Amino acid sequence: MSSITNIRIVGVGGQGILLASSLLSEALLHSGHDVKTTEIHGMAQRGGSVFTDVRFGQRVYSPLIPEGSVDILVALEVLEAGRHVGSLREDGTALVSKQTIPPLAVALGAAEYPDDLIDRIGAVVRTVEVIDALDLARKAGNVRTANTVVLGALSRHLEASPEVWGEVLRARLGARLLEVNLRAFELGRAGNAERDSQAEPVTS
């Protein structure tokens, strides 16, 4: 069981989490691992909380990550990172995009969007990497590639080779989207990780 690596990708419906999960799991499969993933459909585009689990190793049984066993929490949005931080192992890693998307309750003034989440996450998780995915996505040429940026940042934690990632992106993305996503992936992988708690959260 300890030879399994558990990755949970979280965010808001519409951010492209299913695509990120699909690319990640393909890259892991082509690197020779047994892989299982699970996800929830239907509500995915309606702006609700979504998560997908990706597990890999020699032989994976449960598609769902056992409680408290997430090795790497990949969060495309800050509030969702906070929501799932309890699923992380104590010595796990949180990879968090700075993007904030206020839920409806906050927009209506019925709740507050906490402004200290990155700090609170850092207090309970050993390793926190913060990435300005929206900014890097804009640099790549399309703000909607933020999910690929984060995938690139994640790739630094995994053994899958750049060649495998390139093949997977080429196979999954049509010609029109390929170039900008390759750029986004590279920018994320090149690393712009910062641990900057003074920076203002970036709104979508």
Add this chain to the structure above:
Amino acid sequence: MAKSASARTAPRLLSGNEGIARGAFEAGVRVACAYPGTPSTEILETLATFPGVHAQWSVNEKVALEVAIGASLAGARALVAMKHVGLNVASDPFITFSYTGVKGGLVVVTADDPGMHSSQNEQDNRHYARLGKVPMLEPSDSQEARDFVLAAFELSEQYDTPVLVRITTRIAHSRSRVEAGERREREPAGFESNREKYVMIPAHARKRHPIVEDRMTRLAEFAESTDLNRVEGNGGGLGVITSGVSYQYVKEVCPEASILKLGLTYPLSARLVTEFASDVDQLFVVEELDPFLEEQVRAMGLRLIGKERVPRTGELNPHLVRSAVRGVAAVEARPGLSDLPPRPPVMCPGCPHRGVFHVLNQLKCVVFGDIGCYTLGVLPPLAALDTCICMGAGVGNALGMEKALDGDRPVVAVIGDSTFIHSGITGLIDIVYNDGHSTIIILDNATTAMTGHQDHPGTGRTLQGREGPALRFEELARAVGVRHVSVVDPYDLAGTRRALEQAIDVDEPAVVISRHPCVLVERRTDSQPLCVDEERCEACGLCLRLGCPALATVPPRGASRKRKARIDPVLCRGCRMCAQVCKQEAIVRAGGE
């Protein structure tokens, strides 16, 4: 029988749904029918991409199964797929088709939803195997999804019975490795008349029932030795009987356990189960939802631990299984961060349903709801729906309340275009026939949205891309006798209000068609986002009551203590519904800045 000897493709990651489609394709399926329903929808969407398969959306699950039965009687292999509640709709042909038996193999896939990720209940459809007296297979991953469908078609033809393949969300929407094989084409033998087999008048049906009972006895014998079931482990100590995704959780958290992994979960072989039980010291049954396996095992006279520890509600996960088997919460969940605002799904910015709900709130009607994206209208701040029971229910519900209250309070029903075709038409006819005067609002957004934007007879386009005549709601309403039929654009709030007031006012049935395409289907690039003129905004909060995700408030600035409104230009689709409710004319086009 479970593994195909000809599996030879490189392993790919497939979802359980894709695995089922792959298995059906390799089995030579010619006709596949379904109505979209999470978590089953991708089965037909995948089948539709394979050559040699006629794959269609049917108007509802009952018709889907009836079409498949026709194909089966012609000697072709056929498959139907649906979510759990869909089998309720298809249950009439399902139960009797067990009596007639098949010609070409027929597989019914039911995709259950423990935990109700996208459903109105979490019924356990394994009971249908027992009620219908058909064999049932439960795959535990995507490879088995493919393998078991191949096996199911063999079983169907060998035992002359429809076969139920039962999966759940974590099988349907989990991906795992699959090695696939080649398709075996099969020429349909054609229809051979056999009235005693296919015409279920009582005289014929009475002869079929004993045949059905005998079939189940022979299948129980088959269950004893088939490799669809297997025993893992060396006996002694902990023994677990399990199936489906629960098997994976048991393997994850109880690696030392002996396991009776059931792939054929109805009927059970008493000999197989009692032999396994005699080999272990402590017997558990781990299954989601109902004690379906447990009650059958107890009826064999065996002692076991089951639902006194394993939850009956919601889906299982490794943690819950570990707690149940160990008898203690083995891993304390780390505290998450507390007091985080919730994030439920919401209607998209620009969703046309928003306009209708806003007007209905103003008119203070009782609103009978139905199933689709518009069901999200129940959530605050719109809170515009009063009921939602099942597909098409709202239409009949409205008539019932009318009759009970003697037409005292205006009742309206809202129903989506696809839902109306599924099972709202019959309710509308009932209203006309039984002298109701309810107002039915058909929300025509030209798609079946919530399940992923599938076509339906209202669009005229089929699953496999044929463009055909589109069903016309106005003409249909008139044809069933509704005289008061109107069409509105829900983006026009004043126009929508006028139409609804008139419809409610007349003392006869009325149909209002609220027509505007779903914003996710018609991805317009020319819609100009709006913005709030802060000098005019009085922070009254009226626009916020529409509940649009593009609208938010900003912290008070300067001397003002009010939170004024702000529109996110990236999310805004320029529908102008907020501009229409604003009494200060403070919402304007953002262009030119």
